[in-house]
Amino acid sequence: MTAVQEQTMSDLGQLDYRPRKSRIGAWIGAGIAFVGFTALSFTLGNETFEGGAITWLDQAGMIGLGVIGAAIALSFLRLRVRADEKGVEVTNVASKRFFPWQVVTAINFTDKMTWATVELADDDEMSIMAVQVSDKERAVAAIKHLRALLEQSRS
Structure with a gap:
């Protein structure tokens, strides 16, 4: 399943997203x-x-x-975000971290941001460099998918 496809909560699958333009x-x-x-x-x-x-x-x-x-x-080819029902794994240029959904409070991506961020329960934040504003609709679809997975983990 790609990040560009719209899914409902019942058929929401895992996300494996890499940026296109930065690659x-x-x-x-x-x-x-x-x-x-x-x-x-x-x-x-x-x-x-x-x-x-x-x-x-x-x-x-x-x-x-x-x-x-x-x-x-x-x-910069390392940039990637993977997510499933267990949590989200963020791979940036020099780091790779996994966050279970229980510690994630929000996925942020506004029009003033260069890339998305994952907000954690301890008031920490980590950039998701794979989801960049330059990828436009693909990035928005990936954020929607991440937010849906976050919401699904809370229900």
Whole structure:
């Protein structure tokens, strides 16, 4: 079942949602970083302005910087939110957390927010970076699904 489909409470299934536009942006950013630094490494020349030598190690270092930049950009491919009758699992760039529905008080997503948040019973909040305003209708459908699962867990 995808997040875009509307469901009633009786046939509400699990949600497995990944953003679309940030994934495209991650691949483009990774390509630009890698290709850009690789191209730059071949345009360094043989000498610095002060007469120092530029070796193949310097070129390899520039390519390595491109690999690091690409890896950072590709880390945004991890973004995901999964939810079922037990709770919600949020995977952001550097963290992955599971919250049972008993500790979730609200799922927030307003027009002023870049991405959704899950509000917890201890007044803590965690961003759901997978549900982004740039995905428009898909993001709204995912939020509706998350809220329906939250409501279903309370009944």
